[in-house]
Amino acid sequence: MKRRNLLVTAAATVSAVWLSSYLTRRARVMTTSNPEKFEVNKTEEEWRQTLTPEQFRVLRKHGTERAGTSPLDKNYAKGTYVCAGCGQPLFTAETKFNSGTGWPSFYAPIEGAIATSVDKSFFMTRVEVHCSRCGGHLGHVFNDGPAPTGKRYCMNGVAMEFTSQA
Numbered sequence: 001m002k003r004r005n006l007l008v009t010a011a012a013t014v015s016a017v018w019l020s021s022y023l024t025r026r027a028r029v030m031t032t033s034n035p036e037k038f039e040v041n042k043t044e045e046e047w048r049q050t051l052t053p054e055q056f057r058v059l060r061k062h063g064t065e066r067a068g069t070s071p072l073d074k075n076y077a078k079g080t081y082v083c084a085g086c087g088q089p090l091f092t093a094e095t096k097f098n099s100g101t102g103w104p105s106f107y108a109p110i111e112g113a114i115a116t117s118v119d120k121s122f123f124m125t126r127v128e129v130h131c132s133r134c135g136g137h138l139g140h141v142f143n144d145g146p147a148p149t150g151k152r153y154c155m156n157g158v159a160m161e162f163t164s165q166a
Contacts, residue, residue, distance in 0.1 A: 040086040040134035051085065058156045059085045059136035062119075062128070067102030070157020075104075079164040081155075086134040088113060090160060091153070097145075099152055104160070106153040107145045114153075116141065129153060 042050070047060050057063035072081070081091040081104070090113045091106040099105035112132060119128035119140065129138045138159045145152030 038133060038135045042134075047085070052158075054158050055084050058159050059083075059131075059134075059138075062121075062137040063156075064139075065103075065156045065158045069102075070104060072104045072157035072160060072162055073102060075162055077162070077164050079162055080110075081106075081160045081162055083131040083134060083136055083138070084159055084161050085131060085136040087161075088131055088133040090114065090131065090138065091155070093165070099145075099154065101154055103139065104155050104157050105145070106155065107147075107149045107151055109153060114138065129155070 044060070048056055051059060054063075054065065058065060076093065076096065078093050080089045080093070081096075082089050089110050091109055095106045095108045097105055097107060109129075115130045115132040115135075117128050117130065119126045126140045126142075129141050130136060131138060136159060137156075139153065139155040142152045142154060143150060
């Protein structure tokens with residue numbers, strides 16, 4: 001019995017060390033790198049002053065809002081979805097569709113509005129979507145969307161604001 005306890009304790013310790021290393025490495029990797037390559041550059045404190053805490057967590061720290069919490073998910077009015085960080089137009093209402101995921105989804109961005117990078121967090125590889133103007137994290141893109149692109153840009157509603165078309 002003592003040997004079993006020793007093995008369980010050793011396995012738990014190794015797992016805890018590995019998980020701690022993985023999570024701290026992820027935090028370093030997921031922080032937007034090379035901010036000087038973006039047109040809009042602010043210090044972390046300046047971002048904190050201009051964004052809500054939830055917007056800061058998603059846009060600047062690569063967080064994800066809880067599914068089904070964004071009013072933008074069920075918004076189908078005519079207009080444009082812009083970056084909550086810098087105001088850059090990202091998606092038009094014409095490209096929005098109901099994916100059933102609980103997040104606003106689009107099949108195509110406005111040309112030049114987004115940039116992508118590889119996200120290898122949470123034991124999977126995904127394509128992360130950023131605002132091309134300020135580098136803010138918007139969400140991820142998947143290959144299970146509707147025609148004509150077959151893409152599903154699954155965006156955090158808190159990372160965007162909606163401007164209606166008059």
